[in-house]
Amino acid sequence: MAYSYDDQNIFARILRGEIPNKTVLETAHTLAFHDINPSAPVHVLVIPKGPYVSFDHFAAAASDAEIVDFHRAAAQVCAQMGVSLEAGEGFRAITNAGAHGVQEVPHYHLHILGGRPMGRMVSR
Numbered sequence: 001m002a003y004s005y006d007d008q009n010i011f012a013r014i015l016r017g018e019i020p021n022k023t024v025l026e027t028a029h030t031l032a033f034h035d036i037n038p039s040a041p042v043h044v045l046v047i048p049k050g051p052y053v054s055f056d057h058f059a060a061a062a063s064d065a066e067i068v069d070f071h072r073a074a075a076q077v078c079a080q081m082g083v084s085l086e087a088g089e090g091f092r093a094i095t096n097a098g099a100h101g102v103q104e105v106p107h108y109h110l111h112i113l114g115g116r117p118m119g120r121m122v123s124r
């Protein structure tokens with residue numbers, strides 16, 4: 001299946017400034033903001049500014065600069081939120097893709113979750 005980016009998705013609208021967000025960090029290629037419906041005491045979404053649908057799309061199509069910037073920004077978010085292994089007790093970083101991944105918003109995003117033990121990764 002080809003990657004088809006919908007530029008009306010909610011995160012595209014956040015990136016265009018049409019919808020407000022609670023920004024945690026912004027870099028040249030990446031934006032991180034609090035999830036509107038947090039699943040844990042720390043729940044931050046890290047998104048690339050470029051039009052990528054999913055992790056696999058981003059990894060295949062983004063530039064090296066975007067990929068490095070994204071991962072360094074995500075690690076900085078963990079430190080800033082006090083959940084990195086240096087600053088705290090750890091975190092879970094997850095990304096959902098497509099129908100089986102139960103992805104709601106079709107713009108690649110990494111969920112950074114922490115502030116409590118996160119339990120088992122998936123239900124059986």
Ligand code: 5GP
Pocket residue numbers: 010019021022033034035036037038045095096102103104105106
């Ligand atoms: P997904 O299921 O696609 O992996 O996760 C989408 C996430 O985006 C959900 O955790 C949901 O709460 C969050 N979300 C949806 N709409 C908004 C919004 O308008 N603002 C923010 N900050 N988060 C949103």
